[in-house]
Amino acid sequence: QQQVKQSPQSLIVQKGGISIINCAYENTAFDYFPWYQQFPGKGPALLIAIRPDVSEKKEGRFTISFNKSAKQFSLHIMDSQPGDSATYFCAASRGSNYQLIWGAGTKLIIKP
Amino acid sequence: GAVVSQHPSWVICKSGTSVKIECRSLDFQATTMFWYRQFPKQSLMLMATSNEGSKATYEQGVEKDKFLINHASLTLSTLTVTSAHPEDSSFYICSAKGQGLRGIQYFGAGTRLSVL
Numbered sequence: 001q002q003q004v005k006q007s008p009q010s011l012i013v014q015k016g017g018i019s020i021i022n023c024a025y026e027n028t029a030f031d032y033f034p035w036y037q038q039f040p041g042k043g044p045a046l047l048i049a050i051r052p053d054v055s056e057k058k059e060g061r062f063t064i065s066f067n068k069s070a071k072q073f074s075l076h077i078m079d080s081q082p083g084d085s086a087t088y089f090c091a092a093s094r095g096s097n098y099q100l101i102w103g104a105g106t107k108l109i110i111k112p
Numbered sequence: 113g114a115v116v117s118q119h120p121s122w123v124i125c126k127s128g129t130s131v132k133i134e135c136r137s138l139d140f141q142a143t144t145m146f147w148y149r150q151f152p153k154q155s156l157m158l159m160a161t162s163n164e165g166s167k168a169t170y171e172q173g174v175e176k177d178k179f180l181i182n183h184a185s186l187t188l189s190t191l192t193v194t195s196a197h198p199e200d201s202s203f204y205i206c207s208a209k210g211q212g213l214r215g216i217q218y219f220g221a222g223t224r225l226s227v228l
Contacts, residue, residue, distance in 0.1 A: 032215060043118070043205045043219035044156070089155060093215070099146070100217060102155045 002027060004092050006103030014111050019077040021106045023090035026071065030092040034100070035064065035075045038087045047088070048075070080110045114140045116208050118220025125196055126228055133191045133223045135206030141186035142208035146217065147179075150203045162189055186210075196227045 005024045013019045023033075034049035050057045050064040050073065057064045063076040077084055090103040115138040125131050135145060144163050148156040160176075162168035162183035170176045178200075180192040189208070193200055203224055207217040 034216070036219075041203075041222070041224070043116075043207075043222045045219065046216060049216070099158065099161060104155050105153075107153075 002101055004090060004101050004103045006090050006106060008106060009104065010107045010109070012109045012111060013080045015080060015082060017080050017110075019080045019084065019108055019110070020074060021088055021090070021108070022072065022074045023092075023103050024070075024072045025092050025101075027092070027094065027101075028071070029094045030101075032093045033064070033066065033073050034091050034093075035062075036089045036091065038089065038105075044089060077108075080108075082110045082112050084108060085110045114208075114210070114216075114218040116142075116206065116218045116220045118206050118223055120223060121221060122224045122226075124226045124228065127197050128195055131193045131196055131225060133193075133204055133206070133225075135189045135191070135208065135220050137187045137208045137210065137218075140208075140210040142189070142210050143186065144209050145183055145189040146207045146209075147181060147189075147191050148205045148207070150205060150222075152203075156205065159191075193225065196225070198227045201225055201227045 007022050035047045036044035037047045038044040048059050048062045050066050061078045066073045088106045091100040093100045117136045119134045147159045150156050159174045160168045160170045160181050162181050164183050164186050168181035183189040205222040207219045209217045
């Protein structure tokens with residue numbers, strides 16, 4: 001019940017296309033859903049996050065869609081660029097200690 | 113934005129020696145810090161959570177005597193890998209969160225540990 005399932009494991013998208021990564025969770029107590037971007041040899045960097053009281057959040061080319069009833073959330077990267085090539089992790093947390101439960105990660109490659 | 117500095121970025125050591133990794137929050141007070149381990153092409157594995165001034169809480173399966181964590185101040189936490197062995201070689205990452213940052217964890221750049 002603590003798991004966060006992420007798919008796909010890897011994704012190749014043409015430059016200018018839309019990249020979509022999906023995550024699903026079981027624990028309805030989760031109340032914070034961030035996405036992190038990680039480049040090789042670097043620590044993860046927060047990209048965008050959402051709380052369950054909204055269904056969508058957009059920041060620039062990045063959008064989180066959240067479906068509370070289905071217990072799913074997804075990251076959409078519009079107009080994908082080669083610089084977006086990285087590994088993306090979804091996560092979820094609950095409670096005051098904000099311990100993150102991580103998805104397995106998606107390696108995204110944007111082809112020029 | 114909040115900045116977390118992690119040092120060193122890469123360390124090579126001989127088997128049996130101890131290695132200390134530092135994690136500093138540069139522009140905020142980190143009430144809680146987390147230490148992760150990441151194997152190649154895998155997700156982050158939480159090792160321990162530490163709150164300033166109290167003992168760290170270790171995840172199941174993590175040896176507390178092997179991985180010593182100290183969170184002595186609101187801006188500094190250290191991870192010491194004691195008597196390191198080749199199987200301890202990994203990428204170690206710290207993160208920190210502070211009051212007023214809405215629970216957001218900010219990550220250091222990670223430390224690549226290679227034990228020969």
